[in-house]
Amino acid sequence: MMYDTFTASDDPTSFAHTSARERWPTIITQGIDDVHRSTHSAKEDETISEGKWILTPIPDDGESDVEAYNKELAARGSPKWHHVPWMYAECYLYRYAFVMHSSRPAVLELAARYRDIVTELEAKHTVKGPETQQQLEEADKVLFTEMSEICLWGNATDLSLLTNLSYEDIQKLQGSQARKDSENNILVNDLDKAFRVLTTAQEQGKKERRVDIVLDNAGFEMFIDLILAGYLIAFSLATTAVLHPKSIPWFVYDVLPADFVALLSALAAPDHFYGDDKPLSDTESSNLQFLDFWTAGGSYWRLPKQEPDLCEDLKDTELVIFKGDLNYRKLTADAAWTPTGPFVKAIGQMGPKSGIRVLALRTCKADVLVGLPEGEDERTRKLTGDEGEARKWAWSGKWAVVQFTDGKA
Ligand SMILES: O=P(O)(O)OC[C@H]1O[C@](O)(CO)[C@@H](O)[C@@H]1O
Helix, strand or coil: CCCCCCCECCCCCCHHHHHHHHHHHHHHHHHHHHHHHHHCCCCHHHHHHHCCCCCCCCCCCCCCCHHHHHHHHHHHCCCCHHHCEHHHHHHHHHHHHHHCCCCCCCCHHHHHHHHHHHHHHHHHHHCCCCCCHHHHHHHHHHHHHHHHHHHHHCCCCCCCCCCCCCHHHHHHHHCHHHHHHHHHHEEEECHHHHHHHHHHHHHCCCCCCEEEEECCECCHHHHHHHHHHHHHHHCCCCCEEEEECCCCCCCCCECCHHHHHHHHHHCCCHHHHCCCCCCCCCCCCEEECCCHHHHCCCCHHHHHHHCHHHHHHHHCCCEEEEEHHHHHHHHCCCCCCCCCCCHHHHCHHHCCCCCCEEEEEEECCCCCCCCCCCCHHHHHHHHHCCCCCCCHHHHCCCCEEEEEEECCC
16 A cells, blocks of 8 residues: 555564553443443444444445545455554554444543643743843744643553543643653654744744644643643734644544534633733634545555645645644554654655644654764663663653744755
């Protein structure tokens, strides 16, 4: 298949293997359990048998992407789970789960707990300090870094990795002290480069300056993503933010368009996101675009061929921010790259001369990794006691990479 990297889940040292053997059955079983408990009418045997799917064609649920999935599956020749690329198998899993209307955990309520982040943002507006232009720029950069890092670590707590999460757990993982402590865990940090392209466009007096965010999870993370979008507009680093949610439930609890409505009604005063003059409902400064491309079975290397309109559209934007682990896997084609290999190469069609600027905000929760400084993998292995072949430290969401490529340069 186009740009397959042939990383399947049959390597016992990979997280792909652990996922296929241990995590997927748990996720599916929990999904079945949810369906069973919520419908009551389902017969247990029938429900359990649904959990034993192998890769069979996805039933036609009237959606436009079924044909592409099934065509690709047919071309792979009725494969077993361990014999297809991990990425395809996992995308297929969630797409199939959508047919079954598996229930997703309702995590939106978490968002309401994080108003203090908005308060923090408002406080920054009033902080006295910078006197010279240079100090002002430095202060702006610090704020941009802080906002982006909050956004990055918002992705660390993955409900597909951690179950029974309490508010206290999340505070510990995502609170501001935790974020400061975690700065050393960002192994590559290109935020200054991303800041530079945004301020350059601003200095050039460009009227339309768009930033796109390819979203990841709902709940806390989406709340933080909206704050980032609002901050970029409020501080004139962008004039428009385009947000890309998924069109089907995906990787447990990725953002769906309906999540926005639910989140906004969960907040007492949604205008606080953007300040009174830039309300969230201002569709001129922020809007949603959802496309099947984000939930297709392949990598983003397929973008120019598979979704040429989207590809062209992304060239019109100053910066495309990709949130989270799966987006990173898709950017890098989920290949077994050398960890010190260049990010610009690993993102293939979105790399040099693509016309697209990519910023990946990724907490590491899978095998693929690129762009590490020489010796960093070894150092982190030592630090975390990873003695075996597997790079287990990169599976936990405790380490991160922030990587940028300027495809317009
Ligand atoms: O929500 P995120 O950050 O994209 O995480 C999804 C990732 O979680 C996993 O399901 C487990 O780490 C990966 O297979 C997948 O890439």
